[in-house]
Amino acid sequence: MAVSRHxxxxxPKVYEEFCRYAGKKGIKVSTxxxxxxxxxxxxxxxxxxxxxxRS
Structure with a gap:
């Protein structure tokens, strides 16, 4: 599968909080x-x- 970067x-506050919880579960932002x-x-x-x- 090809990857496209964006x-x-x-x-920043949401990102930090996401990383705190996701990091414990091994989840990456991109995933x-x-x-x-x-x-x-x-x-x-x-x-x-x-x-x-319906139409």
Whole structure:
């Protein structure tokens, strides 16, 4: 799988807190963001499908 790098802006306080909790579980920011983006995409696809079925 190819990797694409992007810069994102994060609230420093939120980032620090995330790192404190995620670090204990071995979770990296990029891994977590990738998973959340996939979840968001799936939710949006389901919403689109529901709207198409209503029409």
């Amino acid at each position: 810069n994102i802006t994060l609230d 977590w963001v990738n998973i959340k983006m996939k979840e968001f995409i799936e939710e949006e696809k389901m919403i689109e499908e529901m709207r198409k079925k």
